[in-house]
Amino acid sequence: EPEVTQTPSHQVTQMGQEVILRCVPISNHLYFYWYRQILGQKVEFLVSFYNNEISEKSEIFDDQFSVERPDGSNFTLKIRSTKLEDSAMYFCASSAGRKGALHFGNGTRLTVT
Amino acid sequence: AQKVTQAQTEISVVEKEDVTLDCVYETRDTTYYLFWYKQPPSGELVFLIRRNSFDEQNEISGRYSWNFQKSTSSFNFTITASQVVDSAVYFCALSDLSGGSNYKLTFGKGTLLTVNP
Numbered sequence: 001e002p003e004v005t006q007t008p009s010h011q012v013t014q015m016g017q018e019v020i021l022r023c024v025p026i027s028n029h030l031y032f033y034w035y036r037q038i039l040g041q042k043v044e045f046l047v048s049f050y051n052n053e054i055s056e057k058s059e060i061f062d063d064q065f066s067v068e069r070p071d072g073s074n075f076t077l078k079i080r081s082t083k084l085e086d087s088a089m090y091f092c093a094s095s096a097g098r099k100g101a102l103h104f105g106n107g108t109r110l111t112v113t
Numbered sequence: 114a115q116k117v118t119q120a121q122t123e124i125s126v127v128e129k130e131d132v133t134l135d136c137v138y139e140t141r142d143t144t145y146y147l148f149w150y151k152q153p154p155s156g157e158l159v160f161l162i163r164r165n166s167f168d169e170q171n172e173i174s175g176r177y178s179w180n181f182q183k184s185t186s187s188f189n190f191t192i193t194a195s196q197v198v199d200s201a202v203y204f205c206a207l208s209d210l211s212g213g214s215n216y217k218l219t220f221g222k223g224t225l226l227t228v229n230p
Contacts, residue, residue: 056217
């Protein structure tokens with residue numbers, strides 16, 4: 001069964017550094033998402049992306065965050081200057097639209113020290 | 114604003130018991146989707162079910178069943194004859210379709226299910 005893949009599985013970075021989280025969505029999907037989960041808390045929506053542009057974003061997704069689909073397969077989340085509070089599990093997800101389910105990747109655990 | 118409430122923070126059962134996880138939601142939208150996801154200790158989010166607001170039929174998949182009651186805004190999940198491998202955090206989530214075909218999910222806080230041998 002096709003799946004969403006995320007790399008790396010765990011990333012440690014120093015406060016103030018830039019970090020890029022990578023995702024390969026399911027190949028025939030058109031909608032891409034990033035969600036995050038701070039340890040022990042609920043999963044929160046960050047951003048959705050369709051047709052090469054952001055379609056919706058949450059209050060969490062401020063100017064420090066950006067997303068990009070640099071080629072036909074990858075979907076990336078960049079955090080420009082990481083803060084301690086950015087430490088969380090970041091989940092990429094994709095869907096074919098209303099016709100299908102929303103499938104998540106295994107997540108990237110980001111630790112900011 | 115949308116809201117999903119999973120009032121049960123933790124549930125502990127003995128293997129082979131049946132267990133029901135509660136989910137109550139709030140939305141002003143008439144069209145929406147409801148989801149359940151499983152998060153095992155390894156951390157990934159495993160899709161279990163998606164139900165749209167027009168379909169109130171209950172669904173059964175093996176040992177899993179879901180009871181959608183629009184009148185009470187609930188979408189409860191029952192595991193029959195629980196097994197140790199069912200131990201995980203279970204999240205209920207809601208998505209309206211105000212953003213077109215986007216899935217902007219609002220998650221509940223999750224219920225930690227522990228199934229003891």
